[in-house]
Amino acid sequence: MMNSKWIKAKSDKRAEMGVGTMIIFIAMVLVAAVAASVIISTANSVREQAESTGSDAVNNIASGFKVQDVVGEIKSNKMVNITIYMRLSAGSPNINMDNVMVSVTTSDNSNYLSLDPSDRDTPVANTTYGFTKTLDVQKYDEWVLGQGDLAKITITGLSIGFNQQVIIKIIPAYGQMSLVTFTTPEQYSSQFITLS
Incomplete structure (x- = not known):
């Protein structure tokens, strides 16, 4: 007969909690990367608009x-x-x-x-x-x-x-x-x- 001790699985769930934490961490990194991409894109757009506005302002003030x-x-x-x-x-x-x-x-x-x-x-x-x-x-x-x-x-x-x-x-x-x-x-x- 087999020993029942060997067949019984351990009830330790620490590994499952570690995988869950890792999935949440990866999701947070992905969200942060997307947010950083949006912020960089917005910053570039604002910079281009500011340069255009500055050029228009110089033309409006200096032209004549x-x-x-x-x-x-x-x-x-x-x-x-x-x-x-x-x-x-x-x-x-x-x-x-x-x-x-x-x-x-x-x-x-x-x-x-x-x-x-x-x-x-x-x-x-x-x-x-x-x-x-x-x-x-x-x-x-x-x-x-x-x-x-x-x-x-x-x-x-x-x-x-x-x-x-x-x-x-x-x-x-x-x-x-x-x-x-x-x-x-x-x-x-x-x-x-x-x-x-």
């Missing part, structure tokens, strides 16, 4: 024009043309003038003008402005203004009399608007007068 001079042309005691000489503000990226609007407001009239790149030398009164580079340092396309370039905007078809306030806004697609304001003199003494 510095007006050097404003000259009016007089015919028959009326200011008929205004020429604005300008360059980019310090730190401004290149600006495509095709994306720039010019607003001209007088006591009699208010117009928004755009650039016609196909005929930028011949502005149409109350519709388009003329644009010419007077110094082309960067050698970009004819209507792209870069650092160091000098340019002039020509506004035609005006009829501004004596002692009138004129407000001109040069508005790029993004960045700072340039504001030119002046009051015409009480009499015009020559064909060309400096206004600002």
